[in-house]
Amino acid sequence: MTGASARAGGAAWGEFGRRLRSRRRAAGLTQLQLGLLVGYHHSVISKLEAGLREPPLGLVRRLDSVLETGGELAAVLAEPRDVPRGPVHFLADPVLFAPLPGADGVDGFGAPDPLLWPARLPAEGLACPLHGTEGCAVPDRAELSELLGGPSAVTADSLSRGTAGAEPDLLHGLTALLACLIREGFRQPPDDHRVAVVDGLLRALVRWAEAVNATGRLPYGQLRLAAQYAQVAGRLRMDRGQSAVAMARFGHGLHCADAVRDAPARATLLSDMCTLVQLDGDVGSMLTYAAGVGAVDTGRRWMAALSGLYQARGYALAGDTAECRRHIALARRKFARLDRRDLLEAPWMAGAEGEMRMDSAIGGALRDLAVATGDRSAARRAVTATARSCAGVPPQMRTTRLLLTLRLADSWACAGDPAAAAALACEVLGDAVSSREFMIGAELRGLHGRLTGQWHDIPEVRAYRERFRSAGGQVAPTFGHLPDFACIGRWSWGR
Structure with a gap:
């Protein structure tokens, strides 16, 4: 020009x-x-x-x-003026539209259960990518399929073709589809098909955003929705122990969120990145990411509470009792002062479920502090917080209940009561041993190592070992402990 x-x-x-x-x-x-x-x-x-x-x-x-x-x-x-030649690129970030591995699309997204299909947004913590938390009606499953020209092959081309005058409806429908996939995960752990669907739709959204960008129009809704799909895709990979792929998905989601200044998405993506760097034993990076969550917007109390919980966990792993307790207190203060905007953006921190998530995260931090320092008083406080959290788990959160039961048993072990730990663990050993969830396996390995290493001769632990073997369990080295992102963050798969 x-x-x-x-x-x-x-x-x-x-x-x-x-x-x-x-x-x-x-x-x-x-x-x-x-x-x-x-x-x-x-x-x-x-x-x-x-x-x-x-x-x-x-x-x-x-x-x-x-x-x-x-x-x-x-x-x-319409007044005469020179017309610019060629596309006007509002976004020129080379990473933003970089091709993601795999095919650009997905061969069908199946037939979501109509009982799980949301009528309005937000749903499962997913805000409308165009209108935020205002409350938007969504098209039903048949209308979404019609907009796409059929669900047999959803690609960037089919998304673009389906937006002739109906771009908001299509973005609403794809957000509803993601919420439905999350709800399906409440019933059973994610399978290969669900992973492929989320990954494929993420790639199609990125290509669609690139096409919109090439016309000189900011792909605001496409990028906000892509950030949400990227986060779910990363969590699915994280549940499977695929840390490198999960980090790539989170990183791409962060680029999308930053391009459209989506503060809530940035905060939750950074919190997931805290989890991943801990898997690598990188406590320093975990604390950096955790502080970054709170720095996204200092006026949002839910971000400050989330930041405090992750920093408490990091300092616990480092054995820093004073800082761990300070950040727990900070998180509690911010949680107690959540306002309407906080709860619109982070509905999973509201009410009894929010209390359950807070207690879960605090119990996890105190348990880790007890492991790092040998402080049995911290372990007893972990027992109290985790037991309270476990009592508040909704019935549909099955995986979370299993995880918290194992954590409660481990907290008893850290508190010096192996009999209580073994008795509690025996109640869920069958489900824990057969679970394919990465987090469950990590919790079980930590508990198993503590019981069989220090108290292998007492009768209750011998009974536990017999039950463990009869359930098909294999002795494995202690793997450490994971942050309880299933209980802190926006979504919980297979809970």
Whole structure:
């Protein structure tokens, strides 16, 4: 674009923005309300009114219609001016649209259970990628399939073809599909098909965002939704012990979130990255990421609470009692002061379920502190917090209940009561030994190593060992302990 054409285009955008602001105010609408009516985020309306971007033609027509301007806004842009040649790239991050491994799409997403399909967003902590937590109706499964031209092969091309006048509906439907996949995970651990579906849809979303970007339009909704798919994809890989692939997915989600300044997504992705670096025994990096969660936005108390919980866990692993306790206290204070915005953005921290997650995370930190320092008073406090958390687990969170039962047994072992630990562990040994969940295996290995190493001669532990062998368990080295992301974070697979 030449300097003259840029000035002409900028002048037209500025005049368009002034007319738009005047018409919006005359209609008595806020930027948020107008954005909802035309299917765009309010930040787009703000940029248009400020003259900071070229108005897309389709949006201009919708604005004229909604504001009943008689075509005034379109007329402003129809004035003669130089037209830029070639696409205008709003986003030029080479990592953002880098090809992800695998095919660009998925061969069908199956037939989600209609009873699990959400009617509105947010659902399972997933906000609408266009309208945030305002509350959006979603198309049903059949309508989503029709928008895509059928679910047999969802690709970037099918996404683009399905958006002729229906981009908000498609983004709403794909968010609902992700929520449905999460809910299916509550019933049973994720299988290969669910992993493939989430990965494939993530790749298709990234390609779709790239195509939208190439037209000169910011792919706001596509990138926000891609960040959500990337986080779920990473958690699925993390559950399977595939740390490197999980980190790649989280990293890509972070790029998407940063490109559209999605603070909640950035905070939760960083919290998952805390988990992964701990798997590698990198406590220093874990503490860095944990501090980063709180630094995303110091005004959001839920982020400060989450940051405190992860830092408490990191300092516990490092054996720093004072810092561990300080961050537990910080997390509790912030949790007690969560406001409406906090609970809209992090609904999994609300009410009894939020209390359960807090107690779980605190119990995990205190147990790890007892392991690192030999402090039995910390272990007894871990017993109290974990028992309280276990009592608050909803019935559908089966994996979380199993994990917490193992942790409670381990806390008893750390507190010097191997008989109580062995008795509690025996109640769930069959399920724990047969579980394919990476976290369950890690908890079981830690408990098994402690019981059979220090107290192998007492009768209760001998009975535990017999039960362990009869369940098909194999003696394995202690693997350490994982942060309880199933109980802290936004989602819990197979719980």
